[in-house]
Amino acid sequence: MDSTSVLNYFQEITRIPRESGHEQPITEYLQQFAAKRGLACKTDKTGNVLITKPASPGKEKVPTLVLQAHQDMVCEKTANFDFDFRTQPIPYVIEDGWMIAKNTTLGADDGIGIAACLALLDSPQPMGKLECLFTISEETGMDGAFGLEKGFFEGKTLINLDSEDEGWLFVGCAGGKESLARYEFQHEPLRKGYKVVKIKVFGGIGGHSGDDINKGRMNALKQLVRFLYTELQFDFQLIAIEGGNKHNAICREAYALLAVPADEVEDMLQDAQAFNGILKAEFASSDAGVEVLAEPAQTDKEPIEEGDAAAIIATLLAIPHGVEAMSMDIPGLVQTSSNMAAVHTLDNTLTVLNSHRSSVVTELDAMAEKMEAVCFLGGFDVEHRGQYPGWKPNLQSHILKVSFDSYVKLFGYEPEVKAIHAGLECGLFLEKFPDLDMISFGPTLRGVHAPGEKLELASLDKFVAHLNDIVLNYQ
Secondary structure, three states, X not given: OOHHHXXXXXXXXXXXXXXXXXXXXXXXXXHHHHHHHOOEEEEOOOOOEEEEEOOOOOOOOOOOEEEEEEOOEOOOEOOOOOOOOOOOOOOOEEEOOEEEOOOEOOOHHHHHHHHHHHHHHOOOOOOOOEEEEEEOOOOOOOHHHHHOOOOOOOOOEEEEOOOOOOOEEXXXXXXXXXXXXXXXXXEOOOOOOEXXXXXXXXXXXXXXXXXXXXXXXXXXXXXXXXXXXXXXXXXXXXXXXXXXXXXXXXXXXXXXXXXXXXHHHHHHHHHHHHHHHHHHHHOOOOOOOOEEEEEEOOOOOOOEOHHHHHHHHHHHHHOOOEEEEEOOXXXXXXXXXXXXXXXXXXXXXXXXXXXXXXXXXXXXXXXXXXHHHHHHHHOOEEEEEEEEOOEOOOOOOHHHHHHHHHHHHHHOOOOEEEEEOOOOOHHHHHHHOOOOEEEXXXXXXXXXXXXXXXXXXXXXXXXXXXXXXXXXXXX
């Protein structure tokens, strides 16, 4: 296996639709890959696929290695880019040493992990038995890992290929859960002489709600409701708030529809322009492209009743977002956070989706309760769902030692051993396979879960060499 073979497989994968919840095309691709090579392949009722490659002659006594990646990808695109993830291949360029999808997500999370598995399965190099596990819907709730049945694979050592910083070996991750809040509101008629205005906050970088939550990036929803709250002194009617999509992505763009007295429309536009300057100054380092746009609009929706609108705006401003606590044990590790991921207005209901993460389960519960308390004060109902466990580090791990020593041998310096604030499926695997020894690593990715996601090709070379060395020399 070399990086060229891995990149070739990944380029094939970019042409296969694999949005979370719609993985059938990539599932069929994996099944056909195995059938063409005479490899054992099975698919469970959840949709997880396991392809097994028997040990090479002379390698029968080598312990089985399980390599794991997830089939799905986060499908995000810039607002004005005409693209359908379910029918079109991912457009990308190779530029300045990076493979980049400029207007969409690239899907290197975790397509590059799939590609590495396929390259090894297709390699003639002598190696021990491999079980390559491809789970489904990791990005939307780890459905594949939740549905994985005990005994689906046999190996006792697992390498998760779903990390994003080459040179870092991950031995732990955060657990998480979602909170979905709902507010049932009343409508009121559009007041006479009022004009509809659209206020839009956009141009943020966004990013992964775990890996990027501590980077100070703008959340468009939080900044939009900040503006609306300051404008409550004016006599406007709120019609709708919309923004965000995926629970694990920082919101890049959001808008509100307002009804404003005709003689105050110009004042509102000027306030929006002033707020544009404020955000550009505040986020100059993290989100240089941020914009606030106010413009006339049209809608057939009725405004939200005045008292309900005030409660909605105030509550959205108060709902927690960002880092809540840093680890006292691992320098630089975010311990607990929350991400205001999405707000939507439909008929007479406004919904708010927050994603919470923590490496301490009691803090995870407390974070969800904090949001619940804020929402209770604002008249919202809240349900919590989709909780998944964290992965407690084991610094005595055998696969950690093997991976660490291999890295030093290949590159002449030590890798960093870390825990990650993002969620990995490893915690769920450990619940079902308590004796499993695990590690996670991968090439360098940037901007995952957002348009502009990119893969550093030099890091891919090192990742492939490292994985190849571990697999070929494992014992």
